[in-house]
Amino acid sequence: MRTLVIETSTAACSVALIEAGAVIASAHEVVGRGHAERLIPMIAELPDGGRAGRILVDCGPGSFTGVRVGIAAARGLAFGWDAEVRGFASLPLVAAAAFTSRPDLSDLAVVLEGGHGEVFMQSFEANPLRATGPFASLRPEAALAALAGRPAFGNGIRHLAPLDPALDLTERLPDAAHAILLADDLTALPARPIYGRAPDAKPKALA
Structure with missing residues (x-):
């Protein structure tokens, strides 16, 4: 089964297609906070527009916004392609x-x-x-x-x-292409954010 990998947990944004135990295409860019602008175009530039039967997405910990952008894209594509979606940690x-x-x-x-x-x-x-x-x-x-x-x-x-x-x-940034190195048990997380620290905003106590 072809797998699309999405990685957006740091200043880097990367995508990869894995099939038959090999990375058949990949892209990696340092975008700072530009994940929302670059992720979908990077996927579209992959063979067949990145379409795959399975999607793996980095759930963090890392950039709060980057992680959420990646997971939202993975869920949306999985719905449109009728693909399964799973997570891994950065x-x-x-x-x-x-x-x-x-x-x-x-x-x-x-x-x-x-x-x-x-x-x-x-x-x-x-x-x-x-x-x-x-x-x-x-x-x-x-x-x-x-x-x-x-x-x-x-x-x-x-x-x-x-x-x-x-x-x-x-110095090393995560790269979606390296997901091929992960064992199955490390790519079976639910596709939801892994938060590394408590949120800055605290809910108000009830009166």
């Missing part, structure tokens, strides 16, 4: 790509921008890829302590670099 996506690029590593951490000066962080082991704990939204100083010297990958590493220049840090 952190294991980056971890899978990182382990592929650095096969010498047995463990690492993914650190993504979390907003308000915080980062989303989670640690992983390889072979098979698995998280060694839940993800957390942390201040950079707390993330540095939790890192415990492990190599770190992601777009949140810029917050850690000034704290310890000796760290093994690699």
Whole structure:
């Protein structure tokens, strides 16, 4: 079955078509906050307009707006194409790509921008890829302590670099094409947002 992958959880916007165990087309752009403007045109530029029997969408954690844009598009296309839609998380996506690029590593951490000066962080082991704990939204100083010297990958590493220049840090943005590296159990989430931190606006207490 052909699969369309949608990834919009960071400043990057990417899409990919996967079929018969191979990526047959993909696109990746750094758009900042322009996901709503670029996502559908990027899908339309894929073979057959990106039409697929299954859609995988990144549910976060990451950009609040970006994640919601991606999920809304996935749900809309799934309805129009009568396709199934499932989700995956941004952190294991980056971890899978990182382990592929650095096969010498047995463990690492993914650190993504979390907003308000915080980062989303989670640690992983390889072979098979698995998280060694839940993800957390942390201040950079707390993330540095939790890192415990492990190599770190992601777009949140810029917050850690000034704290310890000796760290093994690699800038990396999620890429939809790397979803091919994820095992089935990592691509079976419900297509709804994974929020990494509590909302800023608090509901008023009842009188």
